[in-house]
Amino acid sequence: MKLPFLEAISKRVLVLDGAMGTMLQERGLKPGQSPEELNLTLPDVVAGVHRAYHEAGADIIVTNTFGGNREKLSHYGLEGQLREINRAGVAIARSAAGESAYIAASIGPTGKFVEPVGDLSFDEMAAIFREQAEALIDAGADLITLETFLDIKEIRAAVIAIRELSPSIPIIAMLTFDDNGRSVLGTPPEAAAITLEAVGADIVGSNCGLGVDGIYEILCSMRQVTGLPLISQANAGLPVLKDGKTIFPGTPEEMTAYHDRLLELGVRIIGGCCGTTPEHIRAMRDALAGKETPFSPMSPEPGVTWLSSRSGISAIGGNHPAAIIGERINPTGKKAFAAELREGKISYIRREATEQVAAGATLLDVNVGTPGIDEPATMEQAVFCVTGAVSVPLVLDSSNPEALERGLKAVDGKPLVNSVSGEEKSLLRVLPLVKKYGAAVIGLTLNEAGIPNTAEGRTAIAARILESAQKIGIPRHDLVIDCLTLTVSAEQKQAVETLAAIRTVTESLTLNTVLGVSNISFGLPSRPLISATFLAMALQAGLAAAIINPKEQAMMDAWRAAMVLLQKDPRAACYIEAYRDKPAVDTAAMQAPAAPLDIRGLLSRAIINGDKEGVRDLVEQALREGLTPLQISNEGLLPGLEEVGRRFEKNQVFLPQVMLSAETMQTAFNRLKEELNQESLASAGKILMATVEGDIHDIGKNIVCTLLENHGFEVIDLGKNVPAQRIVDEARAREVDAVGLSALMTTTMSEMENVIGKLHKEGIKTFTMVGGAVVTEDYAREIGADLYARDAMEAVAKIKTLLGNAP
Numbered sequence: 001m002k003l004p005f006l007e008a009i010s011k012r013v014l015v016l017d018g019a020m021g022t023m024l025q026e027r028g029l030k031p032g033q034s035p036e037e038l039n040l041t042l043p044d045v046v047a048g049v050h051r052a053y054h055e056a057g058a059d060i061i062v063t064n065t066f067g068g069n070r071e072k073l074s075h076y077g078l079e080g081q082l083r084e085i086n087r088a089g090v091a092i093a094r095s096a097a098g099e100s101a102y103i104a105a106s107i108g109p110t111g112k113f114v115e116p117v118g119d120l121s122f123d124e125m126a127a128i129f130r131e132q133a134e135a136l137i138d139a140g141a142d143l144i145t146l147e148t149f150l151d152i153k154e155i156r157a158a159v160i161a162i163r164e165l166s167p168s169i170p171i172i173a174m175l176t177f178d179d180n181g182r183s184v185l186g187t188p189p190e191a192a193a194i195t196l197e198a199v200g201a202d203i204v205g206s207n208c209g210l211g212v213d214g215i216y217e218i219l220c221s222m223r224q225v226t227g228l229p230l231i232s233q234a235n236a237g238l239p240v241l242k243d244g245k246t247i248f249p250g251t252p253e254e255m256t257a258y259h260d261r262l263l264e265l266g267v268r269i270i271g272g273c274c275g276t277t278p279e280h281i282r283a284m285r286d287a288l289a290g291k292e293t294p295f296s297p298m299s300p301e302p303g304v305t306w307l308s309s310r311s312g313i314s315a316i317g318g319n320h321p322a323a324i325i326g327e328r329i330n331p332t333g334k335k336a337f338a339a340e341l342r343e344g345k346i347s348y349i350r351r352e353a354t355e356q357v358a359a360g361a362t363l364l365d366v367n368v369g370t371p372g373i374d375e376p377a378t379m380e381q382a383v384f385c386v387t388g389a390v391s392v393p394l395v396l397d398s399s400n401p402e403a404l405e406r407g408l409k410a411v412d413g414k415p416l417v418n419s420v421s422g423e424e425k426s427l428l429r430v431l432p433l434v435k436k437y438g439a440a441v442i443g444l445t446l447n448e449a450g451i452p453n454t455a456e457g458r459t460a461i462a463a464r465i466l467e468s469a470q471k472i473g474i475p476r477h478d479l480v481i482d483c484l485t486l487t488v489s490a491e492q493k494q495a496v497e498t499l500a501a502i503r504t505v506t507e508s509l510t511l512n513t514v515l516g517v518s519n520i521s522f523g524l525p526s527r528p529l530i531s532a533t534f535l536a537m538a539l540q541a542g543l544a545a546a547i548i549n550p551k552e553q554a555m556m557d558a559w560r561a562a563m564v565l566l567q568k569d570p571r572a573a574c575y576i577e578a579y580r581d582k583p584a585v586d587t588a589a590m591q592a593p594a595a596p597l598d599i600r601g602l603l604s605r606a607i608i609n610g611d612k613e614g615v616r617d618l619v620e621q622a623l624r625e626g627l628t629p630l631q632i633s634n635e636g637l638l639p640g641l642e643e644v645g646r647r648f649e650k651n652q653v654f655l656p657q658v659m660l661s662a663e664t665m666q667t668a669f670n671r672l673k674e675e676l677n678q679e680s681l682a683s684a685g686k687i688l689m690a691t692v693e694g695d696i697h698d699i700g701k702n703i704v705c706t707l708l709e710n711h712g713f714e715v716i717d718l719g720k721n722v723p724a725q726r727i728v729d730e731a732r733a734r735e736v737d738a739v740g741l742s743a744l745m746t747t748t749m750s751e752m753e754n755v756i757g758k759l760h761k762e763g764i765k766t767f768t769m770v771g772g773a774v775v776t777e778d779y780a781r782e783i784g785a786d787l788y789a790r791d792a793m794e795a796v797a798k799i800k801t802l803l804g805n806a807p
Contacts, residue, residue, distance in 0.1 A: 005102050005143050005170045006202060008059075009229055009268040012292040015285050016060040016104070016145075016233060016271025017053035018278065021745065024049060024064070031694040031748070032721060034076040036068045039088040046089075050096035056278035057285030060269065061097045062145060063089035066108040069132045075696045075721070083135045090139035104172065105141035107132055107158060111697055114153040116384040117185065117656050122157055122409040130161040143170035147233070148208045148273075150176060150699070150773075152187045152195055152310055153412050159199040160437065172231055172269070173201035176209040176773070177218050184700070184773075184791070186311040186654020189221035191413055194308040197226050198414040198438030198478075205231035208273045209773060211238060211250055212258045219265055225306050225313065227298045229268035232258075236275030238776050239749065246749045246779075248275020252283030259287045266298050274774065305440050305477050305512050305544075307363065307393035308413030311654045314362045314393050316416075316440075316480055316545045317512035321568045323363055323545035324559065325395055325514070326356030329382070330367040338370040341378055346385045347613055354609065357390045359550040360559075364390065365418060366407070367397035376406040383410035388610050388660045396439075401429050408437035416440045419482065422447035422461035427468045434469075440478040441469070442514055445501065451484055455500035458483050462505050480512045480545065481505045488530065489523040495534065499541045506542035514545040517555070528554035536562045599625055600636040603668070607640030608647075610660030612667050619671045629672040633712070637668050641710060648793045658793060659703065665710040684712035685737040685803045688766075690727050691720035692751035697744035700772060703792040704740060711796050724755045731764050737803055738767040740795065741785075749774055753783035760784070767802055771795060 008014060024035050027045045038046050046064045054061055068086045073079045086105075093103045110128055112120045120128075133144060144162055149155040152175065159173055173196040175183050182188050189206070196204045204226060206218045212234040219230050237250030255272065262270060270288070272280050305316040316323045329352050331338040337348045353364055366386055368378045379398060386394060387410075396407040397418040404417060419442035420430040434441045443465035445451065445458035452458050462481045469479050483501035486494040502513050515538055521530035532554040535546055539562040548555045560578055563569040597605065599622045606615040622632045644661045647653045689705050691698045698720040705715045716734055718727065731739050739759065741752045752770050759768065769787035770780045780788035787802060789795035 002099060002102075008102070009203070010295045012294075013263060013267070013288055014059040014102070014269050015057055015281060015288065016231070016269050017050070017058040017062055018272035018276030018281050019274055020049060020062065020064055020066070022275065023052075023277070031751070034067065034073065034078055036065055036073065036085050036089065037076065037078060039064055039085050039092060040081065043088065043092050047092050047096040050093050052278045053281055054097040054101055056282040058097075058101065058271075058281050060102045060104050060143075060271065061093045062104045062106045062271075063093045063136070063141065064106070065089040065132070065136065066106045066147065068135075069107065069110055069128050071110040071112060071128055072108070072696070082131065086132055086135035087139040090136060090141050094140065102142045103140070104143050104145040105133075105136035105139075107136070107144060107146050109149050109151070109154055111699060112154075113151055113185075113699065114157060116388065117151070117153075117659055122153075125154060125157040126161040126164075129158040130165060133158075133162045134165055137166055137169060141169075143172065145172040145174070146201075147172075147174045148176050149174065150184045152183065152185070152192055156195055156199055156412075156438070159196060159201055163200045163436070167200075170202045171200065172203045172205070174205050174207045174231060174233065177206055177214075178209060178790075179214060180651070181218065181221065182311075182651070182654070185656055186651075188311065188313075189218045190225045190313050191308040191311065193222040193226040193228070194306045194313055195413045195438065197228055198308075198440075200438065201228070203229045203231050203269060205233065205267070205269075207231075207233035207271075208235060211235055212255055216258050216261060216265075219262070219267060223265055223298065224300055227300070229295060230262075230266050231269040231271070232262050232267050233269075233271045233273045235273045236277075236280060239275070239774055239779060240776075240782070246774075250275060250280075252280045255280050256283050256287035259284075259291075263291060263293065266295065268295055303477055303510060303512070305416075305480055306414070307416055307440060309387060309391055309393045310412035310656060312391035312393065316514070317477070319568060321563045321574070322539055322543060322559065323514075324361045324550050324556075325363045325365050325545055325547040326352075326359075326361035326550050327365050327516070327518070327547050328352045328356055328549055328551070329365060329386070330397065331370040332367070341368055341370050342372050344378075344381075345613060346381060347611065349382050349385045350389050350609060350611060353386045353389045356550050357392055360556055361392060361550045363393055363395050363416065363545070365395040365397050365547060367418075369398055369400065369403075375400050375403040379403040379407040380410045383407050387412055388656060391654075395442075401433065404430070405433055405437070408433060408439060414438055414440065416442060416480065418442045419444050420465060422464050424448070427465065431469055431472055431474065434478075435472050435474050440480060441474070443469075443479055443481045445481060445483050451486070453494070453497065455483075455497050455504050458497075458501040459504045459508065462509055462511065466509060466511065476511065480514045481509070482514050482516070485516055485519040485534075487522045488520050488534075495520060499537055502538060502541040502543055506544075512544040513542060514547065515543055516547040518548060528552055531555060532558035535559060539563075539566060599627065600639075603632065603636030604640035604643065607637055607661050607664050607668075608643055610657060610664050612660070612664045615664050615668045616671050619668050623675070629675045632672060633669075637665055638711070641665055645793050645797065655703070655792070659706065662706050662710045666706075669710070683714045684800070686714045686716070686734065687738050687740060687799065688716045688718065688727070688731050688734060688736040689740045689742070690718040690722040691742045691744075692727075692748055692755060693721055693723045694751055695743050695745050695748040696720050697772075698742070700744070700792065701740070701742040704742075704771070704789075704795045707792050707796045708799065711800065713799070724751065724758050727755050728758045728762055728764065731759060731766055732762070736766055738769060738786075738799060740769045740771070740799075742770075743772040743775060745774065749779065752785070756784050769795060769799065
């Protein structure tokens with residue numbers, strides 16, 4: 001009798017099948033045809049692929065439904081047959097493999113990004129996945145596998161949508177990473193694992209993009225932060241061109257070379273992606289013989305509260321330094337900020353986010369509660385702003401459940417919710433949101449009767465919150481208790497009770513703690529002295545996170561010193577880094593302030609910071625000061641965008657920040673275009689861009705187009721699935737300087753060679769550039785391309801160099 005899936009992987013490692021697209025191509029799939037359509041038109045062909053993998057030893061058969069969502073099917077006019085296509089996919093797999101195999105329903109990405117990077121809202125994205133998942137679950141799939149995702153926000157929406165339909169169906173969630181160890185939008189494996197585990201994935205890992213050695217490194221990183229079972233689904237090496245065909249050179253033997261290391265890491269599913277065949281799967285099955293080891297849940301650091309953003313992670317508890325939660329994005333007592341919020345402006349939020357992180361904040365509290373605003377909409381806008389400016393995870397601070405939910409949909413990773421109390425109504429309305437959207441939560445030790453005067457009373461409320469959280473499935477480590485700071489000038493004894501409560505909650509309940517420290521000194525002179533001393537005392541009592549103003553030097557001095565003394569700063573490395581150049585006597589007050597930036601510097605900074613709101617006013621100021629549009633562009637805007645490129649190369653910023661800077665550049669250019677009747681902005685060159693025939697993926701190509709335009713190029717975008725002859729005809733008619741070709745699928749890579757060959761044959765003298773997830777520099781060289789670009793920023797840099805526009 002077949003065991004339930006999660007029980008089966010706890011007892012032995014299962015083998016998942018291999019590539020589907022290339023197998024279907026060999027069996028009659030036509031260029032540009034939807035693979036999923038074959039579920040209706042050629043079901044026997046699809047069944048033959050499944051049967052071959054099952055006979056090779058695959059325990060898990062993946063359905064031919066990877067592109068079965070509404071967004072993808074609409075490119076072929078098949079969206080009206082979505083339910084039939086997906087149900088047929090499950091039925092075909094079941095009939096081919098029988099009841100002995102597990103049927104994994106495949107769901108792939110939509111080809112769109114979630115806002116603010118893309119144009120789909122969270123709700124729209126979730127609805128797309130919910131529709132497909134419902135058809136697959138109704139058809140009887142044993143599990144869902146989410147594969148080849150590039151955007152953590154998109155796959156997060158998918159898991160949440162599936163969990164709305166079924167709290168129990170097993171979910172595999174996989175991102176694709178590049179050889180720099182990040183997804184295309186800058187997500188590291190650790191952040192992916194933290195986020196996906198939080199929203200309810202049962203198995204996490206990676207597929208596509210890398211060979212087994214690269215996948216192993218990705219999984220090693222994930223294992224640092226998650227105890228979940230892992231999955232490895234590697235390509236058969238990197239693609240090469242041979243005899244005019246794209247092949248993956250990895251042999252079956254090479255695919256099994258990492259088996260022992262994968263098993264030691266807690267990998268419970270091993271399968272194949274691009275280029276793998278039934279022979280590869282058979283070799284994997286044989287290599288597992290005699291290695292039926294049961295799985296023991298792994299927890300590298302018990303009790304740590306892990307939080308994540310799109311591109312970063314932060315820890316609360318364990319032996320990590322106490323987290324610093326920046327408190328400045330809060331309109332309480334800040335009339336100017338409250339006025340900005342009522343006017344719909346966000347410049348204060350962006351500035352404070354950047355400055356607090358620079359000062360040492362590891363998390364940022366975001367509170368926009370002020371009268372006279374639409375708080376849910378403003379919370380969303382604030383989250384978009386902060387995540388575009390910095391990479392630290394967020395603390396969503398609101399007493400309005402609608403605003404909290406809007407913020408939870410807007411975040412990219414796993415946030416901390418501030419907060420829930422011991423009041424019954426608070427527990428009932430906040431904890432379900434925390435569970436659904438995969439957050440951690442701060443528990444306030446107060447209830448209907450107020451704040452207890454004793455440590456014992458506050459600990460009892462913490463225990464009640466813990467019980468309620470665990471009852472709905474929120475793990476212990478995702479509850480952080482705030483023992484509450486009362487003003488010492490009014491209630492002097494309560495400072496001691498707060499410290500005692502921190503010790504009790506930390507030691508007896510084994511929960512992490514957080515505290516809003518600055519309240520302690522309200523109403524007293526020399527407030528920083530009291531606050532910093534109390535912070536040091538709280539840290540010694542076990543405090544794991546402090547809500548403070550990180551720009552207050554006394555607070556950060558106390559924190560850094562305490563981390564050394566509490567052995568949470570090994571070799572005092574962070575302390576030394578902060579103070580190595582600090583004079584024995586602080587002369588900062590006597591130092592002359594830095595010279596203010598001129599208008600060119602202000603324009604550059606606006607581009608670097610992605611200040612779309614402020615850049616237009618700066619352009620107006622530059623025009624009033626007498627700068628020409630060309631000077632504004634070349635001496636202010638472009639240097640800023642070039643600095644963004646340098647930071648991107650150093651992994652200091654990532655694609656969402658690059659796109660925000662590009663949008664800011666576009667805002668500035670739109671204003672400059674109004675001046676073109678007085679002076680023309682010269683084009684840096686004319687570039688034709690297209691995704692080749694048979695390929696409907698255009699995310700990467702669209703990003704390249706945007707960045708090229710913002711570097712002064714005229715871009716002619718032909719779109720996706722473009723026939724070779726049209727590309728040739730347009731290149732000739734437009735007299736372009738370069739042609740850029742994109743392909744995401746291994747089955748369409750060869751079309752690049754066809755286009756380049758036609759351009760040469762017809763005597764069109766233009767440079768060619770190729771790129772895409774499956775394209776390599778060696779492949780580009782073999783097909784005669786002039787340039788290969790690994791990513792959008794590299795594409796811009798290489799084109800500028802080639803056409804003589806490099807600085």
